[in-house]
Amino acid sequence: MNGRTDGQTDGWMDRQMEEDWTDGQMERMGTMLLLRQRLVTAQALGFRTRCSPKPHPTITPSTPPYLPNLELLRFFSVMRMRIASSADSSSNNSQMIMADSGSSDEVAVICNTDITSTESENNIINTMVERGTALLKKMEISVAEADKRTGKNTVNMQETYTVYLIETRPAESVSEGGTPVAPDTLWRRYSEFELLRTYLLVTYPYIIVPPLPEKRAEFVWHKLSADNLDPDFVERRRVGLENFLLRLASHPVLSNDNIFFLFLTEEKGWREAVLETGFQDKADSRLKSLSAMFRVKNPDKRFTSLKHYSEDLSTVISQLLRIRARVADRLYGVYKVHGNYGRVFSEWSAIEKEMGDGLQSAGHHMDTYAASIDDILEEEEHYADQLKEYLFYTEAVRSVCKKHELIQYELEMAAQDLSYKKQQKEELETGTVRIFSLKGMTSKLFGQETPEQRESKVAALEQSIQEGEGALKEKNAESQEFVEKAWNDIERFKEQKEKDLREALISYAIMQISMCKKGIQVWSNAKECFNKM
Amino acid sequence: MSGAKVPADISGHMLDLDEEEDLEVFSKNTSLADGNPMPNSPDSMVNQFRLDEENEEEQQGAINKDIFVTVDNPESHISAIETFITYRVVTRTTRSEFDSSEYEVRRRYQDFLWLKSRLEENYPTLIIHPLPEKFVMKSMVERFNDDFIETRRKALHRFLNRITEHPILSCSHHFKVFLTEEELAPHRKLGPGFLSRMSETMRAMANSVRGLRSKLEEFAIMQEYVDDFSNKMCSVDKVTHRIIKEHREYMDELKQYGPTYFQWAESEELLAEPLKGVGSCVEKCSKETEEQIQHLSEVLVPTLHEYVLCADTLKAVMRRRDNIQAEFEAKNEALASKATDKEMLQEEVDDLADRVEQANNALRGDWSRWRTSMRADLKSAFISTAAKNVDYYEKCLAVWESFLLSQRGESMEQRNGADAS
Numbered sequence: 040m041n042g043r044t045d046g047q048t049d050g051w052m053d054r055q056m057e058e059d060w061t062d063g064q065m066e067r068m069g070t071m072l073l074l075r076q077r078l079v080t081a082q083a084l085g086f087r088t089r090c091s092p093k094p095h096p097t098i099t100p101s102t103p104p105y106l107p108n109l110e111l112l113r114f115f116s117v118m119r120m121r122i123a124s125s126a127d128s129s130s131n132n133s134q135m136i137m138a139d140s141g142s143s144d145e146v147a148v149i150c151n152t153d154i155t156s157t158e159s160e161n162n163i164i165n166t167m168v169e170r171g172t173a174l175l176k177k178m179e180i181s182v183a184e185a186d187k188r189t190g191k192n193t194v195n196m197q198e199t200y201t202v203y204l205i206e207t208r209p210a211e212s213v214s215e216g217g218t219p220v221a222p223d224t225l226w227r228r229y230s231e232f233e234l235l236r237t238y239l240l241v242t243y244p245y246i247i248v249p250p251l252p253e254k255r256a257e258f259v260w261h262k263l264s265a266d267n268l269d270p271d272f273v274e275r276r277r278v279g280l281e282n283f284l285l286r287l288a289s290h291p292v293l294s295n296d297n298i299f300f301l302f303l304t305e306e307k308g309w310r311e312a313v314l315e316t317g318f319q320d321k322a323d324s325r326l327k328s329l330s331a332m333f334r335v336k337n338p339d340k341r342f343t344s345l346k347h348y349s350e351d352l353s354t355v356i357s358q359l360l361r362i363r364a365r366v367a368d369r370l371y372g373v374y375k376v377h378g379n380y381g382r383v384f385s386e387w388s389a390i391e392k393e394m395g396d397g398l399q400s401a402g403h404h405m406d407t408y409a410a411s412i413d414d415i416l417e418e419e420e421h422y423a424d425q426l427k428e429y430l431f432y433t434e435a436v437r438s439v440c441k442k443h444e445l446i447q448y449e450l451e452m453a454a455q456d457l458s459y460k461k462q463q464k465e466e467l468e469t470g471t472v473r474i475f476s477l478k479g480m481t482s483k484l485f486g487q488e489t490p491e492q493r494e495s496k497v498a499a500l501e502q503s504i505q506e507g508e509g510a511l512k513e514k515n516a517e518s519q520e521f522v523e524k525a526w527n528d529i530e531r532f533k534e535q536k537e538k539d540l541r542e543a544l545i546s547y548a549i550m551q552i553s554m555c556k557k558g559i560q561v562w563s564n565a566k567e568c569f570n571k572m
Numbered sequence: 573m574s575g576a577k578v579p580a581d582i583s584g585h586m587l588d589l590d591e592e593e594d595l596e597v598f599s600k601n602t603s604l605a606d607g608n609p610m611p612n613s614p615d616s617m618v619n620q621f622r623l624d625e626e627n628e629e630e631q632q633g634a635i636n637k638d639i640f641v642t643v644d645n646p647e648s649h650i651s652a653i654e655t656f657i658t659y660r661v662v663t664r665t666t667r668s669e670f671d672s673s674e675y676e677v678r679r680r681y682q683d684f685l686w687l688k689s690r691l692e693e694n695y696p697t698l699i700i701h702p703l704p705e706k707f708v709m710k711s712m713v714e715r716f717n718d719d720f721i722e723t724r725r726k727a728l729h730r731f732l733n734r735i736t737e738h739p740i741l742s743c744s745h746h747f748k749v750f751l752t753e754e755e756l757a758p759h760r761k762l763g764p765g766f767l768s769r770m771s772e773t774m775r776a777m778a779n780s781v782r783g784l785r786s787k788l789e790e791f792a793i794m795q796e797y798v799d800d801f802s803n804k805m806c807s808v809d810k811v812t813h814r815i816i817k818e819h820r821e822y823m824d825e826l827k828q829y830g831p832t833y834f835q836w837a838e839s840e841e842l843l844a845e846p847l848k849g850v851g852s853c854v855e856k857c858s859k860e861t862e863e864q865i866q867h868l869s870e871v872l873v874p875t876l877h878e879y880v881l882c883a884d885t886l887k888a889v890m891r892r893r894d895n896i897q898a899e900f901e902a903k904n905e906a907l908a909s910k911a912t913d914k915e916m917l918q919e920e921v922d923d924l925a926d927r928v929e930q931a932n933n934a935l936r937g938d939w940s941r942w943r944t945s946m947r948a949d950l951k952s953a954f955i956s957t958a959a960k961n962v963d964y965y966e967k968c969l970a971v972w973e974s975f976l977l978s979q980r981g982e983s984m985e986q987r988n989g990a991d992a993s
Contacts, residue, residue, distance in 0.1 A: 348839060355836040362829045369822035376818050379811040387804040390797055394947055401954070537842045544846045545979055548853070551972045558965035566958035572951040 172294040179208045179222075180288055180303060182281035185273045186226070201273055202226040203280055207303050225306035229254065232280060234313060235302050239293060240435075241318045244442040245525035246293060247532045249286035250431030252279025258357075258423065260364040260371070260416075271417070275424060282428070292528070333448045339522070345529065346440040353433040356426055363423060367416050378409030397572035404565040411561070415554050422550065425543040429536060436532070439525055446521050450514045457507040464500040467493055639665040639736050641751065643729035646721050649680070656680050659725060661732070663751045669743070675752045681706070683756050684728055690746040691735075696892040697935040698741060699942040701734035702881035703727070723874065730878070738941075740934075787894075788932070794939065795890050802883035809876045816868055823861045830854035849975045856971045860964050867960045875953040879946065886942075889935065896931045900924035 184204040192198045206222040232251055239248045256272050284303070287293045298316065301309050384402030388395040645660035658678040665673060684703055691700055704727035735741045749759050787795075833851030837844040903924050907917045 351839045352836075355832065355839065359829075359832045359836065362825065362832055366822070366825045366829050369818065369825050372818040373815070373822050376811065376815050379814070380808075383804065383807045383811055387808070390800045390804070394951070397951075540843055541846050541979070544850050545976065547850065548972045548976050548979075551853070551857075552969055552976070555965045555969035555972065559962055559969065562958050562961040562965065566955055566962065569951060569954040569958055572947065572954070 171289050172291060174288050174294040174300070176210060178210055178303075179206075180281075180284050181206045182277050182284065183224075185277045188228075200228055201276075202228045203277055205284070205303060223304065225304070227302070227306075229276075229280075231302070231310070232283065234310070235299065236283075238298055238313050238316065238318050239287075239296065240438070241321045242296070242298075242316070243292060245439060245521050246290070246528050247432065247435045247439055248293070249283055249290070250428060250435060251283055252276050252424070253427060253431070258360040258364050258427070260368040275420060278421075279424060279428070291531070292524075333444070335444050335447050336451055337447075339443065339447065341526070342440050342443050346437060349433040349436040349440070353430060356430040356433075360423060360426055360430070363419075367419060371412055371416060374409050374412035376409075377405050381406035381409065394572045397568050397570070400571075401565045401568035404561050404568060408558075408561045408565075411557050415550070415557070418550055418553075419547075422543060422547045425539065425546075429540060432532075432536070436529075439529070443521060443525060446514070446518050450511075450518050453507065453511045453514045457504065457511050460500055460504050460507055464497060464504060467497050467500065637736070638667050639663065639670075639742060641729075641732045641736055643725055643732060646725055647678075656682075657721060659728060661751065669748060670752065672752075677751065677754060677756075679750070679756065681724070681728075683750065683760075684731065686756070686760050687746060687750045688731075691741060691744055692888075692892075694744060694746070695741065695934065696896065697889055697931040697938070698738070699882075699885060699889055699935075699938045700741065701731050702878055702885050703731050705881070727874065727878065734945075787897075790936075791890070791893065791932075794935075798883065798886045798890055802880075802887065805876065805880045805883050809873075809880050812868065812872055812876055816865055816873070819861060819865045819868070823858055823865065826854060826858035826861065830858065846979060849978060853971050853975050857968045860967050860971075864960060864964045868957065871960075872953050872957045875949055879950065882942075882946070893931050893935055896924075897928050900928045 182203050183206045186202050186204070187199055188202050189197055189199050204224055204226055206224050208220060208222040229251075236248060236251055239246070252275070256269075287299055293299060298309075298313055301312055305312070381402040384398045384405065388398035388402065391398060640663070642662045643659050644662070646657050647660075649656055649658050658680045661675075661677050661679050663670075663675040688700060688703055691698075704724045735744075735747055741747065746759075750756065753759060830851045833847050833854065837847035837851065840847060900921070903917065903921050907914065907921050910917060
């Protein structure tokens with residue numbers, strides 16, 4: 040493309056930028072950008088992923104390790120603008136208005152000016168507004184920061200924990216240029232997120248509730264710390280929590296929940312509000328459903344195969360994450376060992392005359408090479424996080440299946456109970472004993488009942504049968520409603536999963552490409568230096 | 573083949589050899605040694621050599637290269653007492669000292685050792701390219717393992733070729749014997765035997781205890797450089813081995829990583845295709861890693877190893893030079909103190925003084941020669957490694973980019989499908 044300053048962009052990204060995109064693709068790209076933007080912005084703008092107040096970074100295009108990420112950032116900038124501009128005009132027609140070549144100048148500008156991460160996030164969230172839920176149309180949500188607190192816990196001991204800042208902002212504020220309106224904020228700790236999720240699980244048992252990011256770091260490769268207070272872990276968790284809230288906010292059913300809304304808006308008193316809903320009573324039955332072992336006579340084949348699928352998915356993703364962590368470990372070793380070349384070449388160059396300069400500068404490139412792996416692997420962690428999200432999703436899927444099994448079981452029990460009572464009544468009326476019962480035996484032994492006794496029994500049974508029929512009808516209705524709602528959400532989830540994982544794989548490929556380009560650059564430079572030996 | 577000896581007086585008519593004879597001689601299937609394919613005729617030998625030469629600096633003295641040697645065709649030789657490998661050594665030359673224009677002999681490793689020690693004796697301060705090491709137990713490589721034999725063959729080839737390139741060493745009588753005599757055993761018995769070598773060692777030790785009176789500064793500097801160079805070479809060699817080890821472990825993990833994507837694809841519908849795509853990308857990259865490792869092992873490692881050995885050679889050369897000087901100084905001292913036999917002693921002292929002069933000059937001349945070829949060898953090995961790494965990343969880049977393209981193609985299909993409906 041013309042007008043590029045460093046001549047590095049070519050191939051796929053350029054073609055994408057010129058490409059004609061449909062609504063669907065825009066939406067998918069929007070989702071992908073939303074989940075990826077923060078990381079890439081953070082990296083390309085040169086600040087490490089640590090807890091810190093919102094910085095005002097400047098892009099330094101001359102810093103060699105960041106160039107490929109800059110390319111990524113530029114790509115995202117262009118796509119953002121395309122999406123934002125098309126979102127404005129999409130209400131009228133289905134034709135995409137292309138960001139024509141005029142905007143390529145703007146691209147260069149964007150990349151060379153100060154841009155806060157707030158602004159870039161605003162642009163992203165814009166895209167979800169047009170296609171999203173009522174909630175997202177009203178407000179923007181983000182988890183902006185993390186901080187440490189100390190306080191007394193339930194057993195009155197001092198503990199240090201992390202709190203996260205939730206920012207919400209009315210959606211209209213974005214359309215103003217310049218400084219955005221100050222957001223409403225409140226602080227939440229991880230256990231409150233857990234409480235919210237438990238509430239949702241109980242209240243909407245037919246919904247696959249989005250999972251939380253992991254409580255403790257798992258599938259770590261050796262350099263990554265497993266410490267919960269490690270800043271990089273906290274940062275990744277912050278991103279995960281934001282993702283969790285946005286998933287809730289874009290869910291057609293969950294986004295309308297009032298407790299969720301209060302979670303975002305009411306810092307004090309939220310806990311009480313949740314408890315007041317009395318969801319814990321339902322929670323007990325939910326616990327029962329998850330741990331009970333019961334046999335269902337006529338299992339719904341769709342649910343059974345879904346359960347098996349989610350078990351398979353869970354196994355394979357766990358395996359993938361484990362091996363990926365080992366691969367990361369090994370790759371780290373390869374890169375870091377090259378750092379030794381840097382040291383040795385430098386020492387060697389001191390004793391050589393003609394070869395000295397070439398060796399020395401080659402050594403520097405070896406150091407650069409060795410250092411580059413840190414950023415590469417940190418970025419890959421976000422790919423791992425995307426996979427982990429779906430690993431945890433499988434649990435949510437399984438619990439929906441289990442809940443369905445429970446309902447099915449209760450339905451069968453109710454039907455069985457009813458038919459037993461009907462049979463009893465029939466026997467009493469006709470005098471035939473088909474079912475062995477103690478009463479029957481005792482009446483045989485101790486004499487027949489009186490007609491009055493029998494009549495009252497029959498009457499009682501009839502009432503019981505009526506109640507049973509009513510209960511069965513209820514259970515049936517409950518079951519059908521559950522199946523309908525659940526299957527609705529399962530279809531939605533399937534689509535979302537396919538979209539997200541496909542984008543994850545694509546972004547993984549982009550990461551690999553970026554790593555290869557860095558490698559080509561470093562080794563080409565080294566080769567030049569060796570040439571000067 | 574080795575019987576095709578042309579009598580000496582026809583040597584002037586070498587170039588008039590019958591075409592047919594030429595073809596018969598040169599159509600034999602000689603396996604290519606690394607970097608030096610066999611030339612087809614004495615004329616084209618020269619041209620070929622010029623084309624092959626990369627480093628112009630080495631062309632001084634090489635433009636008229638008139639002797640070519642290859643080492644190939646390893647074969648096991650099994651006898652009642654022992655089993656060993658022999659290598660075929662083929663020589664083609666236009667030099668008049670040689671009775672014929674080509675020779676073929678079979679030599680075993682011990683024969684090369686003999687040649688080296690003869691050369692060291694006759695030219696104590698010339699820098700002789702190192703031989704591959706004897707079989708080392710700790711390397712856990714079988715003595716008759718194909719890779720080991722091939723590595724050794726290449727190193728032996730380089731050893732002989734370095735000698736042919738050396739203006740002085742290539743004229744050595746022992747070298748000629750090595751290349752031409754069918755049986756080396758009778759020649760090995762001649763020359764200084766074990767005992768004389770022992771006494772030389774003892775004299776050397778005695779001299780080193782006495783120490784040198786004064787060492788020319790240039791040699792002191794040289795010594796320092798040699799010690800430093802030796803350290804650095806060992807370090808670079810170690811780092812390179814470490815790198816190979818890490819690469820291997822990385823590749824092992826990659827081999828498990830790819831299949832997991834395929835396994836996942838089995839339980840998916842729409843996702844199966846991109847998953848398989850990623851899996852096959854990983855597999856292709858792991859193959860490239862394998863090639864990368866191989867390249868390192870075949871190019872950089874042997875070169876570094878040879879220069880580690882070179883460092884030891886240099887140290888030995890410096891020692892021998894010091895010994896010669898020490899001997900002279902000892903005799904000189906004796907001359908000063910003794911009253912009788914002054915004349916005879918004076919002659920000896922003068923002889924030794926000449927020897928010292930010769931040794932120093934030889935070393936000086938060879939030193940810059942060695943420095944030049946060291947620079948060329950290491951430079952080319954590092955360049956080759958860097959180029960291979962660039963190639964590796966370019967190949968992996970292509971693999972991932974084509975995956976990305978295929979995904980874009982997928983979304984285009986979907987869009988077209990959506991438009992159609």
